[in-house]
Amino acid sequence: MKPWREIAVPHHDVLSGTFQQSEFAADITAVHMKRASLEYQDAAPFFERTYITEGMRLLLTQVAQRLAGKGGEPVIQLQTAFGGGKTHTMLAVYHLASRECELSQMAGIPELIDRAGLMDVPKARVAVIDGTDRAPGQPRMEGKQEIRTLWGELAWQLGKAEAFELVKDADASGTSPGKDVLRTLLERYSPCVVLIDELQAYVRQFPEGQQLSGGTYDSNLSFIQALTEAVKLVPTAIVLASLPESEIEAGSQRGVAALRALEKTFGRVQALWKPVATEEAFEIVRRRLFEPVRDAAARDAVCRAFADAYVAEGAKLPSETQERRYYDRLVQAYPIHPEVFDRLYEDWTTIDGFQRTRGVLKLMAKVIYRLWKDDNKDLMVLPGTLPLYDGSSRSELTYYLPAGWDAVIDRDIDGDRAETTELENKEPRFGQLHAARRVARTIFLGSAPSSVVHQSGIRGLDRARILLGCLQPGQASSNYTDALNRLSDRLHYLNSSGDRTQDATRYWFDTRANLRREMEDRKRRYNDETDVRGMIAEGMKRVVGAGSFFDGTHIFTPHGDVPDDSGLRLVVLPPKIWHSRDEVRIAEEAVLDYIRNNGLKPRYRGNRLLFLAADHGALARLNDAARIVLAWGSIVEDIKQGRLNVDLLQQRQAEKELQTAQDVLPRAIRECFKWLLCPGQENATDPKPHVEAFALNTSGGSLGSEIERVCLDNELVITTWSPIHLRAKLKELYWRPNEPAAKAIAFWEDTLRYLYLPRLKDREVLTKAIRNGAASRDFFGTAYGQNGEVFEGFHLGMGDVQLDDTLLLIELEAAKTFEEANRPKPESEPPKPHEEPLPRKDPPAKDDERSRQDPPPGQPKPRSFHGTADIPPATAKMRMIQLAEEIVSLLMTDPNAQVRVTVEIAADFPDGAGDQIKRAVSENARSLGLKIADWE
Incomplete structure (x- = not known):
């Protein structure tokens, strides 16, 4: 397709840049005085560049019919908005009436004449009265003849000195000639056209109550009224007058009054003018500007x-x-x-x-x-x-x-x-x-x-x-x-x-x-380390959420304020500690600093920390988003406090922009903080820990759920652990030939500390793994104490164990060996004739309950039972459970028995008990309801 410049070529005056000067020549007086440019002065070029609009067509038809004596309106008022095409239309009438060429040479006119039902349009005399070309107090000279008034000007233009004689006295006195004089003038020099342009500009110059050479305000209005009445009586005469539509164009109050008076005078005839439609403007512009x-x-x-x-x-x-x-x-x-x-x-x-x-x-x-x-x-x-x-x-x-x-x-x-x-x-x-x-x-x-x-x-x-x-x-x-x-x-x-x-x-x-400029100015005021960082931290709280996966989330918290305990914690590194694929040193050094230090003290439980870091490439956009929220927030606040004067629309814009910025910030945070950093260590002999980075999906669900997914998929945090993995770690790091047992609580503490051990979500994960393993005879045995080579509370294949400070996990072969060595030997000899059998622990069956409980006839029944036992403190929990199950529960089988259990605790401290132990034991004794709890 060709560009417009290869299809539509502009006229020469457009290409030369002289169009504006030629447009100023489009003046009715300049054409009448033969001072206009060629395209306005001659009829043929004028109509070649003129598009005959609907309004112009109606008007030219009226003029043609009137000049031919075939009807038509005698007086036509052209009143449209400024620039509505009145001057151009009056020029078309001027050239139609006073043409110096044939009608056939005037583009568009022959078709118009045919549609009007005419054979020809006679040439006519044309009088042009331009209100801006004359001054009421300055007569104009034509040779030796002085012309003072509009009616003198009209007569001179129609018939020179001969016609002027008809109105000579009226011109000299400044009084309007009568209707009959004007009728005689128009009849004698018809067919004729009177074009009146900008008349209010002339009339408004007359002072109130004063007479100038051009007459008075009232005499000029009387002249217009007489002219409109006279032209009705001459079949081949027509008057066209243009008046402005708005009062602004009329000028002063005097001009507005003149406009209203002229409108009333011309108002007897309905205007036939139609403004230029937009589609008509297409053709007007095209013809005037382009070939x-x-x-x-x-x-x-x-x-x-x-x-x-x-x-x-x-x-x-x-x-x-x-x-x-x-x-x-x-x-x-x-x-x-x-x-x-x-x-x-x-x-x-x-x-x-x-x-x-x-x-x-x-x-x-x-x-x-x-x-x-x-x-x-x-x-x-x-x-x-x-x-x-x-x-x-x-x-x-x-x-x-x-x-x-x-x-x-x-x-x-x-x-x-x-x-x-x-x-x-x-x-x-x-x-x-x-x-x-x-x-x-x-x-x-x-x-x-x-x-x-x-x-x-x-x-x-x-x-x-x-x-x-x-x-x-x-x-x-x-x-x-x-x-x-x-x-x-x-x-x-x-x-x-x-x-x-x-x-x-x-x-x-x-x-x-707009307020955006104010926002741009304000957002440069904020400091990255204080204001911007604080806003990002607030947004991060909403993005991370209060999920239950981590025991704590620490946003931009220094390592001295991150607790060194068993809780699983997510540390969000400050924006300045960023990470990228090409530069890992900054974030890696910060992570290692966190897992080694807790303020001025060393950190002991570094394997409980995971880290979230910003991506360097998205950091600039995040900082900008935070600044925008701060800037709009300050603008809205200043508007509310009356410190910033805006209109209602701008206030609503500020509030809307603030809401938009607040909605954008979480998305920017989500896209920026995309690196989950996990410290690790290959094995116990590896001297240097490392940091592994995992990219988060920024387009998924919430940030918290995405971190949880990455942790579980990559086994950075273990929520369910198999006994086989527990056994493997114990075998690798804890069980030795001469030390086949390891404390379970020590293993838990080590997982909190050492990076080469698995990071369990919480203590319950290890407890479940131990119970599942203890319930089977395939992984390890359990005990609650060890005295030399004797395991107290030993079990192999019993899963009901408690993870406490005494629980031991025993290597499987050692557990089987201990079980075999301590298995009871079968009895080889029958009991002696008068020896009583050992009491059994199980409750008697119902069918022989009475026969077994009742003594021989004549022997009295025992009425009470007293029992005492020394319980080693290390296995107190297990031994008390056994006493409750094997003694107390048997006594309770008799519904009439009144069973009392008294626990006596005695503890001696050769060096004296510490205040912490004393306080804790006393508080627990009160809460447990001990009858006696004295310290001596």
């Missing part, structure tokens, strides 16, 4: 490509782009995109002073001139194409805006120092398309007028319309969407409403720096 398109096929191919691209994007673009007729709009507006016209005519023409036709022409002429000079290769001229970096083009727009917009454009929108240019230089995918600048230009064109005209309701452009102003066929819309998101985060004068992740969000520029 006729010679390669229609190339133009149609480009427009079809745009239409197809819009359909492919679907809901991402405004709904009208999905309609078939949008292709027709593209063709009509080519090479300027319809969106440019929509923004100019819907938004910019609401500004007082911006002319609907001439203002658009002047702007687009400068735009086309700069783009042509810069060899622009866009397929069409879109809103995103506007060269706001060019001072002339920019001034044409900022002239109508309040002060301050030049700074906005230089800082945020376009230019060598703009944020958009800097972003494109850093991001090649944006730079190739100038995506950031195109997005900013589009937003500016569609939102800047709202800084002047405060329209109620919606402000700015939505994403769909921004995309429409930038996208060209063959380009990915995501580039512009991404650029918009990036600009939303960094531009100082760009405002937005709603959730920026939603399509309904609207964007606009304003001369007031």
Whole structure:
């Protein structure tokens, strides 16, 4: 596809940059005085570049019919907004009436005459009364004749000195001629056209109650009334008068009063004028700025490509782009995109002073001139194409805006120092398309007028319309969407409403720096070691959560404040102690420092610590996210306290931005703290511990659950342990030929301390492993004490054991040997005749209970039982359990028995008991309810 510059060539005055000067020549008086440029002075060139709009067609038809004596309105008032095309329309009437060429040489006129049902339009005399060209107190000389009034000017233009004789006395006295005199004047010199432009500018100059050479205020109003009445009586005469629509154009209060009086005078005739429609503006601009398109096929191919691209994007673009007729709009507006016209005519023409036709022409002429000079290769001229970096083009727009917009454009929108240019230089995918600048230009064109005209309701452009102003066929819309998101985060004068992740969000520029600039200034104030670190710590508390996997989580805590106990603890290292695949030294040294030291004391239980470290690559983004939360938080607080004066919209924006920043911070923490560091040691003889790093999945569930998963999958923490692994460690490190037993509690303490031992989640994991192993005869035996080669409380194959300070784990072969040596020998001789059998421990069966308990007849029954036992302190727990099961439980089998159990404890301390032991025993005795608990 060809760019617009190869299909639509601008006119010479546009290419040479002289368009503005020629536009100023578009003046009705300049044409009448033969001082205008060729394209305005001669009828043929004028109509060649003129598009006959619907309003102009109706007006020219009325004029043609009136001049031909076939009807038509005698008086027509042209009253539209500033720049509505009144002057151009009056020029068309002027050339139609006073042409010096044939009608066939005037483009568009023959068809108009045919549609009006006329064979020809007679030439007519034309009188031009320009209110800005005359002064009420300054007569004009025509040779020796002095012309003082409007009616004198009218007569002179229609018939020179001969016609002036009809109104000579009225001109000299400054009084309005009567209707009959004016009727005679018009009849004698008809067919005629009277063009009156800017009349209120003339009338408003008359002082109240004073007469000037041009008459008085009232005499001029009387003249206009008489003229409108007289022209009705002359079938081939017509009066066209243009009046401004707004009071601002009328000027002072005197001008407004003159405008209202003239409106009342002309109000008898309904205006036939219709303002220029946006679609008509397409053709007006095209004809005035460009030569006729010679390669229609190339133009149609480009427009079809745009239409197809819009359909492919679907809901991402405004709904009208999905309609078939949008292709027709593209063709009509080519090479300027319809969106440019929509923004100019819907938004910019609401500004007082911006002319609907001439203002658009002047702007687009400068735009086309700069783009042509810069060899622009866009397929069409879109809103995103506007060269706001060019001072002339920019001034044409900022002239109508309040002060301050030049700074906005230089800082945020376009230019060598703009944020958009800097972003494109850093991001090649944006730079190739100038995506950031195109997005900013589009937003500016569609939102800047709202800084002047405060329209109620919606402000700015939505994403769909921004995309429409930038996208060209063959380009990915995501580039512009991404650029918009990036600009939303960094531009100082760009405002937005709603959730920026939603399509309904609207964007606009304003001369007031948005709160984002204040935020950017504030976030540089905060210190990394204090403010930023504290904010990250608060966010980390929410991210890690209060899970039950670790007994404690210590965020940015120095090693002196991390307890040295049996609890499994996660230590989150400060951000400055980061880790990366290429640099492990910083974090590794910190981890080893933690497991060796507990403040000024050595750490004894270093195998209970795991560590979480930040990734160096994501640290900058995390610090920035924390600074943004701090900055927005301070702004919201200052607004609440009245220290920052903002409007309601900005207050809501600040609160919304704070919430967004608070939502982003946990995600940034999650993505940054991705390294789980685990200290370890190969074996007991390895002199140097090492640190192993495990990468966490940052896109999964919560951080706590992800750490738990990594710990379990890699056996960094063991929650379920098999007896076979316990036996293997005991065999490797604890059992010796002459020492076949090891204390279970010593093994537990060692797992807390030594990095080469497994890291059990808690003591219960070891207890379950011991019970499972003790219940089997395949792993080890248990005992609760050892006296020489005798194991007290020995068991092999009994799992009901307690992990305490006395529990011994015995090597399997040694346990079997001890069991065999202590097995009771079978009795080889029968008992002696009168020897009583040993009492049995089991309770008697019910069928022989009475026969076994009852003594022989005549012998009295025993009525009480007393028993004492000396229990070794080392096996007190086991022996007391045996007494309870084998003695006390048997006594309790008799329901009538009254059983009392008294425990007597005596302890002697040759050197005296320590205060700690005394205090602990006394407190336990009270809580257990001992009757006697005395110290001597």
